[in-house]
Amino acid sequence: MLADMMKQVASQAERQVRMEQELRLKLEEELRSKIEQERCAEEERARQARAKLEEKHKQQADDVLSPSLSNGNDSRERTYTDTPRPSTNGNGHGEWVGTALRRAGVFPSAGSSRAGEEMVEKFKYTMVFVGTERVGKTSLMKCLLKGDGLFDGSLFAGTMPETTPTTGVQVMEHQVSLESQSVRLDLRLLEMSGYPCYQLHDLFLPDKRGLFIFVWNMAEQLNPVRVKWLLENIQAKSTGGRLFLIGTHKDELKGAAEGGPSSPHKLLEEFSQMVQMFLQAIEPNPSLRLQISGNFGVSCKYRNVQQEPKAKGAPQKLYHLMQLMANEAWRMSAQDPTYPCGLVPSCSEVLAKNILELREQGVWVLTGLEYKKLASYFEPRLSRNVEELGHITKLLHSWGALLHFSGSGALQRFVFTNPEWIMDLAYIFCSYNHYRCGGSPGLDTSSLPFDAAGVHEVDPQDNLLRGVLTIKVATVLFQRLLTRVKKGVKGVATCLDMLSKMDLVFRGNLVQPGETLTTMSPISPAPSTPRSANITITNGETFLVPSLFSGLLPVSVHQVLPGLLRGHHKRYVFNILPSSFFSRCLVRVSRCVQRLFVGNVHCADSPESCWRNNFWSDAAWIQDTPSTRGLLRLSGRTLHLYFSSSSTDPQAASTLFVAGFNNILSILTSEYQGLVMSEFVPCPSPACNHWLEVGKDIQQEAHSGSAVQCSVCNASFKHIQVMQQ
CATH class of the missing domain: 3.40.50.300 (P-loop containing nucleotide triphosphate hydrolases)
Structure with missing residues (x-):
């Protein structure tokens, strides 16, 4: 009797479990079916909207084109796009921008008002x-x-x-x-x-x-x-x-x-x-x-x-x-200080939609003038109010509608319409390092922005992991990214030009066994004047990726530094040092000096074996002119600059170089809101190891004959004497 009751209870429990499982499967199936129906309905609505938009485009009249967009003159060379732009006024910009605007389908009527005070x-x-x-x-x-x-x-x-x-x-x-x-x-x-x-x-x-x-x-x-x-x-x-x-x-x-x-x-x-x-x-x-x-x-x-x-x-x-x-x-x-209460200019939404249309057409970058013309069409006062245009650009940047590196050297002159593609390009070296150095469990190589097997086939010695990128490897490395952009990108040269402007790569070359350096055009008087232009490449060229350098400055070099360089010695101390700051600093310095050595490499077999050495990740030799030399060394959050010159006027040459280097660091530091740089010079007294802070212990704009006193040794020196240390 008891056994029968137990069997009945067990049977009821099994039926209950089966019913619950069937109910769960039924609910999941209904949920999937509902989601699929909604997806199909959304696709149908989108298809109908696109059809209406295309019909609207066909009916657009050419007289809606604003004259302000077709009378500009942009002499800057477009290096990022090969989108055809038939010319109607001698420079081709009028019809190109007008076509993009017409296709966007966001025109008001020809006589409508676009008031600057309109907010949404x-x-x-x-x-x-x-x-x-x-x-x-x-x-x-x-x-x-x-x-x-x-x-x-x-x-x-x-x-x-x-x-x-x-x-x-x-x-x-x-x-x-x-x-x-x-x-x-x-x-x-x-x-x-x-x-x-x-x-x-x-x-x-x-x-x-x-x-x-x-x-x-x-x-x-x-x-x-x-x-x-x-x-x-x-x-x-x-x-x-x-x-x-x-x-x-x-x-x-x-x-x-x-x-x-x-x-x-x-x-x-x-x-x-x-x-x-x-x-x-x-x-x-x-x-x-x-x-x-x-x-x-x-x-x-x-x-x-x-x-x-x-x-x-x-x-x-x-x-x-x-x-x-x-x-x-x-x-x-x-609580946004620029656009409080969520009220933004109505033209910002229209501009964002237009940029999305440009992205879909394959236009992935605009020059500053083209972007200004595009914005001023929807809001004419933006052609005169650069500050307001900057606020709107930062707003669209935060929305992800565009990518603009404000205050970032060569990149600030361009506006990119495809932020995700630019981020994938910037992270491609990190992704390759991630894959080659063990990756992670479950890493799907098909999701990587490059063909992993193809890159390893053309780079079996893993020179890229040491920071050396040849054109042959770059062609395979960027292949997947380039296939995602159907038009508007000229290929490997464009990718390298972009990476160079993002301070991620610079040209490298071997001049003789044992030396690795960047090659630049004519010598400039100071490193504040870059000499690199848009990149044109040949198959035999090589680029260096400083973020992948893994070597360290040899201890023997530390020991001989005091006697090796007897000129300027400065310290730059940062409250925070972002992970990519030093590598970006090297790229910017490389644009301004004659040579930048990134390691003493000894080649046992052939010059090609030099690339199989690890280059310094914390230091670089600098040669600005044939008679000047210096060393840039990173230690913790402190950047050391040693510099000397054997020219006829060594003091003037050193002062000029240090001024240019200060300019590079100041601009790079300003790109980080929370970064603070302090500059220090050593006390001129040989027996004192104290460092004087420029702007605090020493007034930078003080008269050259004014007195400066060290708080440790209490010795007094002339201002010019301290600044020349």
Whole structure:
């Protein structure tokens, strides 16, 4: 009797399990079917919209073209695009821009008014996910984007989203309906790869209008050095930004006693204290320091959230956490000093749509004048108000509609319409380093921006990993990227020109066994005057990639420096040193000097074997003229410059060179909001080891005969005597 009852209970339990499984499968099938139907309907609506737009284009009249766009004269050579532009006025710009505008389909009528005061409400912000490798950034981002009542419920609990390791930067767009504000917020999500080989994040981090999500693994041992390194790179680019701390893998700490050393509560508290300590050390000024807006532990597996410290109304599910972070992004967008309350010029949205159309046509770069003409068509006053045009450009840059390196040397003269492609190009060396140095479990080589097998076939000795890029290797390396741009790119020369302007590569050559240097055209009087122009290449040329250099300056060189160089010696001390700062500095110096040696290489077999040596990542020899020489050396956050000259007037030559080098460093430093550089010169007294700070101990603009006193040895010197040390 009892056995029969047990069998019936077991049978009922099995039927219940089967029914639940069938119900779950049915719900999932209905959900997939609904999603597929919505996708098909959206595609049909998009197809109909495109058909209407094409019909509208055919009916556009040529008389809507603004005369201001066809009367300009741009003498600057376009080096990035081969898009055909038939000429109607002698320079070809009128019909080219007019065609692009007509195809955009955003013209007002010929007599309509485009008032400068017209504003529209638009809330759009950037979220940046950062953290070390394999902490769950991709999983967290996917769960946040899917977060709703259905996804956060028990239906999908216990399953992890399928992910692959991120190479470079992953960009996604998302729209959030804020329940508390009854508004829609457009989010641009950037996920930065956390592997150490990706050193160029500071190039693409938003300098404003950015919310940072710092992700860490609660179940693994922390590396404080890597945490501080990431915080320094964020602080260098964005001052006064907001930071969310999110610990993942909370579900793996279930066995930890509440309040114990391994409990989620304790781990979250300790990590928050460590980050706060690092931020205070990095930036003493609270108004410029990154501010922590929230500290949470999450489980992507079970879709739940824990806040530290615990607060009433704290988010319990990932959906609520996304709402909380989106509300913070909305608040920061509403408090924007340039465009408060989310009110932006109406022409900015129109310009963004037009740039998207240009991107689809294959026009991936505009010169400054072409961009100004394009913007002034929709808002005529922008042709006269350069400051307002700059504000709108920075706004579109933060939206991801375009990419503009404001204040960044040669790049600031161009506006790029395809930011994702430019980022993939910039990260291609890091991605190759990531792949060749072991990669990561689950790395999909088909997702890489290059043909991994093809590159290894033409570079079997891995010279690229040592920072040497030949044209043969570059042709294979850039092949996949070039196929993504159907037109508008001239090939390998264009890619190398772009990388050079981003301070990522420079020309290299072997003049004799044992020497490696850059080759430039005629000698300039000072390094403040670059002599490199647009790149034209031949098959035999070689380029150097300083971010891939792995060697160090030999100890023997350190020992002989005092007697080797008896001229200027200066120190440049930085509060933060971004990861790519020194390599970018080398590229800029290479444009301005006659030779830049990146290592003493001894060739045992042939000159080609020189490339198989490791070049210096922390130093470089400089030769500005045949009679001058110097050494640039990096030590921690301090940059040393040793320089001497054997010319007829060595003091004048040294002073001129140092002035030019100061100019290079000042411009590069200004591209980082949180970076502060201090310049030091040694005390002229031989018995004193004290360094005097320019601008504090020494007034830079003081009279050459004024007195300067050392605070350590109390000796007094003339101003000119100290500055010539």
